[in-house]
Amino acid sequence: MVNFLLERTAPLSPPEAWRRLTDWPRHGEVVPLTRVSVLTPAPTGEGTVFVARSGVGPFAFDDRMEVTVWRPPTDDEPGMCRLEKRGRVVRGWAEIEVRPGPGGRARVVWREELAVRLLPGVFDPLLERSARLMFGRAANRLLRMR
Numbered sequence: 001m002v003n004f005l006l007e008r009t010a011p012l013s014p015p016e017a018w019r020r021l022t023d024w025p026r027h028g029e030v031v032p033l034t035r036v037s038v039l040t041p042a043p044t045g046e047g048t049v050f051v052a053r054s055g056v057g058p059f060a061f062d063d064r065m066e067v068t069v070w071r072p073p074t075d076d077e078p079g080m081c082r083l084e085k086r087g088r089v090v091r092g093w094a095e096i097e098v099r100p101g102p103g104g105r106a107r108v109v110w111r112e113e114l115a116v117r118l119l120p121g122v123f124d125p126l127l128e129r130s131a132r133l134m135f136g137r138a139a140n141r142l143l144r145m146r
Helices: 014-022 024-030 121-144
Strands: 002-010 032-037 049-053 062-072 080-086 088-100 107-117
Touching: 002 121, 014 080, 014 088, 014 107, 014 121, 024 032, 024 049, 024 121, 062 088, 107 121
Parallel strands: none
Antiparallel strands: 002 107, 032 049, 049 062, 062 080, 080 088, 088 107
């Protein structure tokens, strides 16, 4: 199991950064070989379930997630979204926090705990580096997308 933290500052308002980071189908547009399907009706909130299908053919797997905390940012409070990863292959959780940053920008903190079933602990350093790289790039691209 690995834990990592990503921090970004974006030239966006916190509500706009939140909108971009929590548009689940768009994650499939920025993560290679991944499609995201939302299984519950809109709008997103606690209890929303979605699946990220990653890979190719027989080497694909589902990363099933459920939103367990949903607090969009307000003028007075930062936003917080917590996802529980409940797939057969990928387990753990992710938290996305969006708050006001310097100069009217949005400050994003993405925390994640990630475990891949049947992957021995000796691979944790590689898993952490690759997850940090992949999710960091995804966050950057999502924050740049309109």
